[in-house]
């Protein structure tokens with residue numbers, strides 16, 4: 001792994017020591033492989049109207065046109081027209097679209113990874129309905145194969161391959177859960193052979209937010225559910241999905257689904273993590289090859305289910321709150337009402353941000369941006385939007401339903417020397433169960 | 436054969452043929468790619484895919500308010516020249532007569548003076564769109580030759596049409612021939628460049644509509 005700089009002064013990381021042309025070809029092949037109909041339609045349809053720019057936190061807070069969402073796809077747009085589009089033979093014959101250069105890919109690494117949180121806000125702004133963020137995710141498949149990924153993300157990739165999780169070795173998982181259970185005085189289940197619910201985690205639960213491990217345990221114990229954590233399938237954040245490493249994405253997907261099937265679970269509960277929801281709820285069947293035989297739900301959906309179903313009663317706050325909508329859960333996941341129902345059940349009066357729900361602004365850290373330290377300055381800039389939203393709402397609480405958003409927001413506040421606590425919806429429920 | 440006869444005859448037939456074949460080629464080229472079969476269970480109560488697609492086509496007619504503030508010029512000006520073009524092309528009596536001579540169908544038109552005014556407004560709106568493209572840093576960066584060619588081949592028929600209708604600049608027959616030839620160029624270019632969005636917008640919006648509808652997400 002080496003950090004380098006392009007001729008125009010853009011920093012990029014590179015993995016492996018292959019020839020440049022080999023990298024370029026690997027990127028193109030990976031990008032064109034599995035190129036499906038919707039992606040092709042979207043590659044054909046751009047009007048070059050620029051509407052997507054004003055949707056993107058990175059453009060809005062810097063004013064730099066290079067952060068225009070559709071510009072982040074430029075090398076891949078060229079590759080599409082040269083290799084896949086309906087007129088590809090004509091383009092090649094007349095040399096109308098040159099082959100993408102390695103310099104271009106190097107330069108675009110930062111745009112594709114550092115300056116895109118895959119938040120999907122641009123998709124909502126595009127008058128043609130082009131799903132730009134999905135295309136950027138596909139572009140990452142090519143970048144990963146080219147070995148042009150920010151080192152920090154590649155490190156997480158390698159750690160996950162070795163440990164089964166980017167945060168801690170699989171061998172330690174059961175101990176972490178048991179220790180946390182003891183520490184918080186909550187009985188926990190690990191590696192039970194059979195259970196109705198299997199609980200999965202994301203890196204946040206194994207690092208900053210270990211209390212979440214027992215928060216969900218407390219609720220499941222309260223409703224008398226049969227449940228377990230499993231060493232064989234605990235990691236749901238799926239760094240492969242974020243990095244563009246499809247092999248790892250498949251492996252991590254199969255692991256949690258196969259485990260849930262082996263345990264005979266009817267429900268797999270995903271952690272408070274947005275990308276886990278994208279990877280497991282919407283893309284798992286692609287890797288599983290058929291319908292996933294287990295119900296896959298997000299923690300927030302589970303909370304809404306037990307609260308709305310009257311299975312748990314909650315103490316009421318009688319206070320005000322604002323809510324940060326995690327992009328993958330709400331805008332790209334369709335789970336908008338569930339967190340609002342839970343907040344209401346907690347007696348928290350929700351003061352919505354002006355742009356909320358599907359129009360909400362990203363925390364700035366999705367898509368691996370929060371882990372990619374190189375992107376810190378850009379991320380802190382993007383954070384200004386969220387800070388303003390929270391300050392304008394002026395509420396007693398500020399809640400979200402994604403651990404990675406929470407870390408991003410907490411880091412942003414710390415950097416801005418702004419004293420603002422970010423609370424977890426799961427934690428609020430677990431701490432306020434009526435006896 | 437004089438220029439006008441050439442324009443109305445072989446040139447127009449050739450251009451229409453390229454237009455039709457090119458459009459079919461491009462649409463088939465993308466639609467023939469295999470779809471990614473989404474086997475994930477849809478959100479409870481999700482509309483059927485066809486309905487999500489149709490809803491998205493209409494939903495995307497007007498941007499969300501939050502995007503409209505910054506995109507007001509693009510949106511409003513876009514509406515002006517699209518509606519202007521539709522009026523000029525479809526409601527100008529000589530056009531209707533010409534279409535009747537080709538396809539045998541016709542409908543009532545608008546008074547020539549009104550259409551002339553709309554044509555002038557359309558030309559002004561197109562010029563404003565170009566000025567914006569040439570001055571906005573975002574648009575300058577993302578624009579391709581395609582955008583300028585498509586602009587030019589839309590603008591020239593409007594201007595030659597106005598000139599022919601006003602009988603200014605040259606002999607009427609010559610102006611009319613130039614007008615028809617500019618339309619030929621428009622038709623030939625249409626399938627290859629971004630003019631194709633007149634067809635693609637349905638597919639593009641619809642596809643995202645299906646993806647979002649399946650998930651119970653709002654577009």
Ligand code: SF4
Nearest residue numbers: 056116117119120122
């Ligand atoms: S997905 Fe979000 S961060 Fe990425 S380009 Fe679109 S608006 Fe910007």
Ligand code: SF4
Nearest residue numbers: 046047049050052126
């Ligand atoms: S908003 Fe859509 S059509 Fe307009 S430039 Fe961006 S991607 Fe292209």
